[in-house]
Amino acid sequence: MPDQTKIIKDGAVVSDEWHLVREETAELPAGPCIVPLARWQAERDTLSARNDIAVWLASDQSPRLLGDDIGKLPLIAVDFPGFADGRGFTYGRELREQHGFTGELRAVGEFMRDQLAYLSRCGFNSFALQNSDLTAALASLKDFSVHYQVSVDNPVPIFRVRAN
């Protein structure tokens, strides 16, 4: 049975159909699964035949390790082993901006509500946020309405807006 936990996705609280498989060797439950990168690499042929398998990257695993599979995956998750580990912010932008990933990009792990705004600017559109009131947390997605930099949600930096 897939978990009926709630997540934030595309700015709303929704039920989650994906099962996050943390262990490399666990028996895969029925239904959509997010597997560790190593598992994907080891069983790529069988797993890629299914269309309900996604991959999660640990914080020391660059999206580059997925190579051309990026375009084929319905969902990629990035794990935050602690909220202070900011590597996933870079992975998010690289997936969206350099690898052209258009599927669901999900943050999993120990990130916190107050990082939602930056995560979403880095291209994440779903958040398996733990220990938080998800409905209240939606507000944190909208902490800022203007931004200086180029980012996934803002392809035009302010200096170009001002010049017009």
Add this chain to the structure above:
Amino acid sequence: MYRYDQYDQQMINERVAQFRDQTQRYLAGEISDAQFLPLRLQNGLYIQRLAPMLRICVPYGTLNAAQMRKLAEVSRKYDKGYAHISTRQNVQLNWPKLEEVPDILADLATVEMHANQTSGNCIRNFTADQFSGVAQDEIEDARPWCEILRQWATFHPEFAFLPRKFKIAICGSERDRAAVAFHDIGLEIIKTAAGETAFKVFVGGGLGRTPVIGALIHDCLPKEHVMSYLDAILRVYNQLGRRDNKFKARIKILVKAMGAEAFKQKVEEEWQAIKDGPMTLTQDAIDHAFSFFQPPAYEAQDAATAQSALDDKCLSDPSFAAWIKHNVVAHKQPGYAAVNLSLKETGVAPGDITAEQMEAVADLCERYGFGELRSTHQQNLVLPDVRKADLYALWQELQTHRMASAVIGTLNDIICCPGGDFCSLANAKSIPVAEAIQRRFDDIDYLYDLGEIELNISGCMNACGHHHIGHIGILGVDKKGQEFYQVSLGGSQSNDAAIGKILGPSFAQDDIPDVVSKILETYVDHRTEEERFLDTYRRVGIEPFKERVYA
């Protein structure tokens, strides 16, 4: 100076609202201490030994009169009526209340000020030469570049949770007054043969427990690419910087471990992917930034007459002459000068300034200038645009406000961290050591005879007082639970960047004035005419100093 438009103001207002909400949720127990830590740090709030400390940002050391008045008001309303200028040109309040910080930030936002990213593992305030825009040896004003990059760094979504803090300095003059070699990234403005602005990029410099001089990884970065190139550097660091050990997490450790050449290659790779993208600066954007830093409406002065009147005054008043010589700096514009206001009065912690002084300075910068001032990394203030004809009147006013000590650049212009009196990380106190030295060397003629000497004090190896790069450096160490001090010689923060050498075993606090005295005697004995302390040290080496001090 830069003024906010609707975007800047909206962002800063939203930031205050965000932190107000975070503080309320923290006080309501909805955010843990551990989670609140990076949030408050990125809003400038430390929790210190005695009270919270709030570090308010002074972007690249530029302030205006309204901001100074607001700082005075804030320091009275929420604190004890004084503030502290830090070695990174920021302003610190030592006694704010955590629950009032959102109100302080809201007050500051009304004058385009904030405390964003003044602490925490993110890109910190940019620092620059305090004489940017007025220095005679200027290649190009660093402030517009600081502003362009300030905007790039502010709330950068990708780099708010770096392995460790990240400090950037920009120098636009021939003489490096921004210590670019001691920053995570140092940018030196150069001109190409074709007259185009470009940057030398140094990376991996820093002080702290592992002092390192930065490595040059680009010797001519075209100006339009500066933003994407910095993005690439940060991206490499964010992915590869160590996160397992806080003391090995700075970029300097990564650059050392990889080697500068390999690091540079990595940056190149990342850069190729984003170079020529939307981060490429347009000439319009550059012009827009420069438009805020155009020369003010200088009056045409009869420079020769002004100078000869000044010379006459100096002849008739030796104290004034000393102040001119030490505290007043040559200016690009004929008939004008830049003036250092000393915050090193003996008996007052170096860099401390009272609310009354702040208000006085706000008035002075309007009457003697164009309503702007600067904070310096030596923990002083600068009035950048004073007419030479007004210098005498200004000097008299500064005396009544106790900011006229003519000690800039001398031994008594000590750089000093808050140390054990305020800081929970300290091994030893630093402010009383600074005071003991100032009291011992209170003979101004002797100070002048000694000439240019930088003495820097830190209360622990985190090096907030930049002891490594003082000509004389003093470092608080813990020796079996006792406060001791290690002395080093020969550091320099300028173009001839160097890290000081440790003299030998450490000393008790009471011995420090004697030790400094012996070091100075050694210098006086060995110096040739016109030789600065640092020159003599470099010529004769550390041995003669050692012999005298440990005799």
